[in-house]
Amino acid sequence: MLAHAIVHEKGGYEEWLKDASTFTGPLNELGAKLYQQRGCSTCHSVDGSPKIGPTWKGLFGKQRNFEDGSSATADENYLKNSINNPAGQVVAGYPNSMPTFQGKFTDQELNGIVEYIKTLK
Ligand code: HEC
Numbered sequence: 001m002l003a004h005a006i007v008h009e010k011g012g013y014e015e016w017l018k019d020a021s022t023f024t025g026p027l028n029e030l031g032a033k034l035y036q037q038r039g040c041s042t043c044h045s046v047d048g049s050p051k052i053g054p055t056w057k058g059l060f061g062k063q064r065n066f067e068d069g070s071s072a073t074a075d076e077n078y079l080k081n082s083i084n085n086p087a088g089q090v091v092a093g094y095p096n097s098m099p100t101f102q103g104k105f106t107d108q109e110l111n112g113i114v115e116y117i118k119t120l121k
Contacts (some may be wrong), residue, residue, distance in 0.1 A: 032116050034116075052095070080100075
């Protein structure tokens with residue numbers, strides 16, 4: 001069987017994991033770190049440029065319209081639900097292609113991502 005390996009710099013991933021679980025800095029910095037390390041940056045920009053998913057710039061507090069015609073305000077609960085259950089509310093105009101991160105983040109990490117998004121005005 002062929003294995004698909006992602007090679008990290010010497011000790012990089014382990015170091016980072018340790019760092020994230022013991023992170024004591026500001027939550028938004030934890031979020032910025034997770035954005036890079038967990039691959040959110042593949043599909044989401046933070047500067048308004050288009051990618052597979054919506055940009056995070058100006059996202060917090062914005063009205064979101066969904067494929068099913070419903071809408072909601074992007075508050076903390078909405079952002080966390082979007083991460084845990086992306087297929088639950090699919091943003092209009094975007095594919096339902098985000099993987100679920102249910103169970104992949106601690107509460108602190110989820111809060112970190114939300115705090116990071118809040119800084120992206
Ligand atoms: C493979 C591409 C992909 C990756 C990787 C990805 N997303 Fe997404 N994301 C999307 C797409 C496409 C949407 C819009 C459709 C939907 O709502 O599910 C979306 C929607 C969202 C939304 C709602 C955005 C809005 O404008 O209302 C949030 C919040 C979000 N993603 C967070 C994350 C986080 C956090 C990560 C990393 C842990 C991540 N995403 C990784 C593709 C991705």
